[in-house]
Amino acid sequence: MLKVKVAGVGLTKFGELWNRSFYDLAYGAATEAITDAGLNIKEIDAIYVSNMLFGKVDNQDHLGAVVASLLGSKVAATRIEGACASGGLAIHGAIQGIQSGMYKNVLVVGVEKMTDTGASEISTALMGAGSEEERQAGLTFPALYALMARAHMQKYGTTREQMAAVAVKNHYHASLNKKAQFPYEITIEKVLNSPAISNPFTLFDASPISDGAAAVVLSANSSRKVTITGSAVATDTIDLSQRTDLTGLAATKAAAGKAFQQAGLTPKDVNVVEVHDCFTIAEIMAMEDLGFCAKGSGGEFIASGATKLGFALPTNTSGGLKACGHPVGATGVKQIVELTEQLEGRATNRQVAKPKVALAQNVGGTGATVVVHILQI
Amino acid sequence: MNSPVKNWREIKKISQQLGRVGKVVTWTKVFVAPTGFEHEVPYLVAIVEFLDGQRTSVQVVDCLEEQIIEGMEVITVVRRIGKPSGEDVINYGIKVVPTQKEPS
Numbered sequence: 001m002l003k004v005k006v007a008g009v010g011l012t013k014f015g016e017l018w019n020r021s022f023y024d025l026a027y028g029a030a031t032e033a034i035t036d037a038g039l040n041i042k043e044i045d046a047i048y049v050s051n052m053l054f055g056k057v058d059n060q061d062h063l064g065a066v067v068a069s070l071l072g073s074k075v076a077a078t079r080i081e082g083a084c085a086s087g088g089l090a091i092h093g094a095i096q097g098i099q100s101g102m103y104k105n106v107l108v109v110g111v112e113k114m115t116d117t118g119a120s121e122i123s124t125a126l127m128g129a130g131s132e133e134e135r136q137a138g139l140t141f142p143a144l145y146a147l148m149a150r151a152h153m154q155k156y157g158t159t160r161e162q163m164a165a166v167a168v169k170n171h172y173h174a175s176l177n178k179k180a181q182f183p184y185e186i187t188i189e190k191v192l193n194s195p196a197i198s199n200p201f202t203l204f205d206a207s208p209i210s211d212g213a214a215a216v217v218l219s220a221n222s223s224r225k226v227t228i229t230g231s232a233v234a235t236d237t238i239d240l241s242q243r244t245d246l247t248g249l250a251a252t253k254a255a256a257g258k259a260f261q262q263a264g265l266t267p268k269d270v271n272v273v274e275v276h277d278c279f280t281i282a283e284i285m286a287m288e289d290l291g292f293c294a295k296g297s298g299g300e301f302i303a304s305g306a307t308k309l310g311f312a313l314p315t316n317t318s319g320g321l322k323a324c325g326h327p328v329g330a331t332g333v334k335q336i337v338e339l340t341e342q343l344e345g346r347a348t349n350r351q352v353a354k355p356k357v358a359l360a361q362n363v364g365g366t367g368a369t370v371v372v373h374i375l376q377i
Numbered sequence: 378m379n380s381p382v383k384n385w386r387e388i389k390k391i392s393q394q395l396g397r398v399g400k401v402v403t404w405t406k407v408f409v410a411p412t413g414f415e416h417e418v419p420y421l422v423a424i425v426e427f428l429d430g431q432r433t434s435v436q437v438v439d440c441l442e443e444q445i446i447e448g449m450e451v452i453t454v455v456r457r458i459g460k461p462s463g464e465d466v467i468n469y470g471i472k473v474v475p476t477q478k479e480p481s
Binding site for chain 1 (some may be wrong): 424
């Protein structure tokens with residue numbers, strides 16, 4: 001049975017952080033998590049660094065050693081990459097290290113510095129998560145998710161207003177989170193009237209370009225009470241065009257099925273959720289694929305307010321990728337930080353009432369990699 | 378991304394891909410382009426299903442947004458892909474055009 005403790009968490013502010021470098025961000029989150037765990041760096045047995053773009057935009061690879069050096073550690077350290085699911089994969093890797101009995105305390109640091117690079121260049125770099133065919137077609141990630149959004153609209157009658165409701169809810173949650181990139185509320189009209197990026201999406205359907213870092217210490221034993229009881233990864237075709245169903249992510253269903261089985265739980269048991277809302281349609285599809293609502297009803301489910309703080313299933317209380325920000329390598333780790341704080345009752349003014357079970361869904365590319373974690377207290 | 382050797386290798390595959398007929402499954406109009414495609418915005422991209430059931434992501438050209446709908450019939454053609462920078466090799470590949478002219 002899977003039982004790994006979350007011993008400590010750390011998180012930097014997310015946003016356009018001109019005065020903080022990649023190194024400042026990684027160091028800040030990592031030292032906060034180690035301190036929060038009540039440990040010192042000498043007690044960390046291994047380090048996993050999740051990052052997607054720094055090799056490409058700043059010519060610095062070898063990030064395991066980079067972060068170990070920053071922290072003055074000489075233990076096993078490696079970088080894990082799986083596009084925007086890098087963070088979830090690094091958590092999964094750390095769990096394997098602990099479950100195998102090889103390590104007692106593992107540090108996971110997710111970090112990304114995106115705003116030093118121009119919009120067109122970063123958009124091109126992000127397409128490294130797509131396929132050769134998609135790059136040749138001039139596709140971008142907004143465009144790929146727009147292809148899925150239109151398929152969802154055609155098949156299930158999902159509306160632009162329902163998509164906009166995802167962004168409005170996540171901005172409301174972000175308004176309660178001082179670490180969020182956009183800590184303010186917006187309206188449905190603001191989303192619908194923002195500039196077109198890739199039809200049917202406008203700018204406010206998309207998560208932003210962000211800087212930030214998140215870190216957790218996972219341990220075999222800890223006095224802390226949050227336990228990871230499910231950790232599963234599934235993959236799918238790298239080309240979106242090769243999927244039979246364009247209205248959902250089969251890898252989400254597969255990973256969630258395995259994670260629920262490991263934990264011995266069902267979707268009904270979950271009290272708080274962080275999903276990968278890189279675009280508004282992604283949150284709609286995630287709620288359906290994770291089994292929180294019927295296929296095709298995700299738009300209606302979210303627009304009803306059921307996933308807002310204070311209601312049935314609070315989702316993306318951090319503000320999600322949309323409004324908390326999306327430094328890609330940090331995102332999957334940030335989800336675990338947010339859910340740990342929720343389960344421990346440390347989420348201040350965005351605290352969910354006594355949650356017992358939490359779920360994180362982290363997606364790479366258009367769902368070619370999906371990682372699902374289940375946390376319990 | 379577009380080295381002469383890669384171009385030489387890939388360009389041989391184009392002739393087998395020409396004249397294939399298919400239908401639009403889903404589509405989008407791109408306003409923010411990646412490097413090399415900026416001069417083409419806004420442009421249409423679709424997932425197309427060919428008669429043999431194979432699918433591909435591909436740019437739709439010589440077509441207005443008002444014309445494109447799910448199920449619209451298209452045929453593959455050869456076109457320049459993106460815009461080379463400096464002295465890079467020009468990249469050619471497959472795009473699709475509607476088989477029906479737009480209604481006048």
